[in-house]
Every structure is written in structure tokens, then in C-alpha cells.
Amino acid sequence: MNQKRIVIAxxxxxxxxxxxxxxxxxxxxxxxxxxxxxxxxxxxxxVAWDAKNFGDWAAQLDGATAVINLTGKxxxxxxxxxxxxxxxxxRMDSVNAVAAAIAQASVPPLVWVQASAxxxxxxxRDAACDESAPSGTDNLANICRQWEAACANLAxxxxxxxxxxxxxxxxxxxxxxxxxxxxxxxxxxxxxGSGRQYISWIHLADxxxxxxxVVERENMSGTFNAxxxxxxxNAEFMRELRRALHRPWSPPAPALAxxxxxxxxxxxxxxxxxxQRCMPRKFQEAGFQFQFHELRGALQNLCRKE
Ligand SMILES: NC(=O)c1ccc[n+]([C@@H]2O[C@H](COP(=O)([O-])OP(=O)(O)OC[C@H]3O[C@@H](n4cnc5c(N)ncnc54)[C@H](OP(=O)(O)O)[C@@H]3O)[C@@H](O)[C@H]2O)c1
Numbered sequence: 001m002n003q004k005r006i007v008i009a010x011x012x013x014x015x016x017x018x019x020x021x022x023x024x025x026x027x028x029x030x031x032x033x034x035x036x037x038x039x040x041x042x043x044x045x046x047v048a049w050d051a052k053n054f055g056d057w058a059a060q061l062d063g064a065t066a067v068i069n070l071t072g073k074x075x076x077x078x079x080x081x082x083x084x085x086x087x088x089x090x091r092m093d094s095v096n097a098v099a100a101a102i103a104q105a106s107v108p109p110l111v112w113v114q115a116s117a118x119x120x121x122x123x124x125r126d127a128a129c130d131e132s133a134p135s136g137t138d139n140l141a142n143i144c145r146q147w148e149a150a151c152a153n154l155a156x157x158x159x160x161x162x163x164x165x166x167x168x169x170x171x172x173x174x175x176x177x178x179x180x181x182x183x184x185x186x187x188x189x190x191x192x193g194s195g196r197q198y199i200s201w202i203h204l205a206d207x208x209x210x211x212x213x214v215v216e217r218e219n220m221s222g223t224f225n226a227x228x229x230x231x232x233x234n235a236e237f238m239r240e241l242r243r244a245l246h247r248p249w250s251p252p253a254p255a256l257a258x259x260x261x262x263x264x265x266x267x268x269x270x271x272x273x274x275x276q277r278c279m280p281r282k283f284q285e286a287g288f289q290f291q292f293h294e295l296r297g298a299l300q301n302l303c304r305k306e
Contacts, residue, residue, distance in 0.1 A: 008033070
């Protein structure tokens, strides 16, 4: 029997690296589409693409079990008009390229899993959002809406489509947690702004399990919030992080300090100040078993010394 194949576009980054390793562990062949391919010794094959144009790389999708698209310029940068254009273009171009490859495959992939983000909902304050909540009106919400529509509106009758609205991913070796942990160890881990804004977090292990579930379960399609069931406020998040790192107290960081800090760190203050309280209603209805329901357990797992 032919080995099942997974193609991960943008699979060289934080989420893709964990995902590729897990699919290899489960016996799949894994191809990563990247702009900078290198030779690897871990069984993962990297294939060059430019993330926008149809090319030889498209043959990898022919007969594949799944294509997963994680491509996109990282949003952790100042949200200048130029950066927002690049954030949008990298997402739209890659979706269009994946769509063209699926359309031209003689045996199209069974499933396309497309990354999106809880930024889709905009600033939701205290309101809990499941997948039926409307989209927001800020820059990132507008980008997520276009990004999702570029995938959802396509007619690809032989390929099941899944869009994951991913929350703040907590991992040991990437994403924003290691940066927050470093600041917290320096007693700079206070509540940010009002501290009342919600953070919809997810442990990387649960996110990887969600990708596996949507690839393998044929009855899962459409849009899912990929977040843990218990979003917390920023004040709670920082308190739990200080607890996990044995830093009982840090001064709070008012919004002005966050704006200055974001400038110094080449980030955007909106990322720390916006409130998103999302619920994984559709994963829960599908019977998905979370390994990390509560933030305390997730942070203790990620912050313990190896
Ligand atoms: N991490 C999170 O907390 C989080 C939360 C919500 C949503 N997401 C979404 O999930 C996806 C994966 O996230 P991640 O944290 O793994 O991201 P990441 O580490 O930044 O990786 C994304 C990949 O996209 C490619 N890429 C970067 N800039 C690009 C550009 N300008 N044009 C074309 N390709 C570009 C890169 O691949 P090459 O350089 O190898 O080509 C990179 O490895 C992203 O779409 C992100 O928006 C992530």
C-alpha cells in the first residue's frame, strides 16, 4: 500500500515543525513547501515554492491525503500599512497557489486544512465567541475574513475543506511564550493594560492533535475555533505565568508602557491589548479530548525544566 502523504505549506515555522514531526511519528510521508529548502535527516522532505505561483511543487499535492497551509508573514511586527499589505499578500497568494494546485491535480488531496486566527473576531471584550460569532472590523479581522473567504468560497468538490481559527499557541520552542517567559523572569511579567482583555490560548500539543483530528476524521469540515475551552484574562494569564516561573509579583504594565515596549521589541501593541474570548464549541461537539483544559497545567508543563 502507498504511504499516506501530507503536504505542509509554510511548514518550516513554529506550528509546522511540531506538526511535521507528529505526522512522521504516525507513519505519514511529510513534504514541507518552503521558500528556502534544505536537506534534512529527520524524514521530512522540503520542496521549494515561492508561496504565490503555480510550479513544479504542485505535483506534491497530487494523490496526497492532505494539504495543510500555514503560510503567512508573522503578525508580530509593527502594523504599518506596508507590513499589513505583506501580511495580507503572503496569506492570499499562498491560498490562491494551493487552490490552483488542487484544481490541477489528477487525484486532488482528500482534505485541505487552512490556518486562520481568532483575530477574525476582532476585539470581543467579554463576549464569548463560538464559530457563529460575527467577524470584527479591525485590520487583523479584515485580513482573516479575506484569508478565509479565499479558501471557503472555492468550489473544489473532491477536497474536504477545514479552516482552523487558531488562538495564542503556547509552545516551549517558539511563538510568543518564550519571550513572555524571559520578561517574566526579569520581573517584567505584570498584567498588561487593564488586564481585563481575554486571551484565547491553546497548548501546542492540543493544536497538533486538532490538526490530526481534522485530517483523519472525514466528518469534520468547515470552520473551527482552535483554542482551549478556558480563555483567561490577561491578568490571570500573567499571574499563572509568574506562578509557573516562581516570580510572585511584577509591576503592572500600563498601556503606554506596552506601546513603548512593543516599539522597542519590533512588535505591535494591539497584539497585547485586544480581547478575544473564544470557545472551541465545534471541537467539543465533535468529542475532541483536550490534554490541557486549564492554563495552569499548560504552563506548568511548558515551563518546567527538562
Ligand atoms: N503561532 C500562533 O500563535 C498563531 C496563532 C494564530 C494563527 N496562527 C497562524 O498559523 C500559521 C502558522 O503559524 P506559525 O506560528 O507556525 O508561523 P511562523 O513560524 O511564522 O511560520 C509561517 C511560515 O510562513 C512562511 N512565511 C513567512 N513569511 C512569509 C512571506 N512573507 N511570504 C510567504 N511565506 C512566508 C515561512 O516559511 P518559509 O520561510 O520556509 O517559506 C514560515 O515558516 C500562520 O498563518 C499564522 O498566522 C498562528
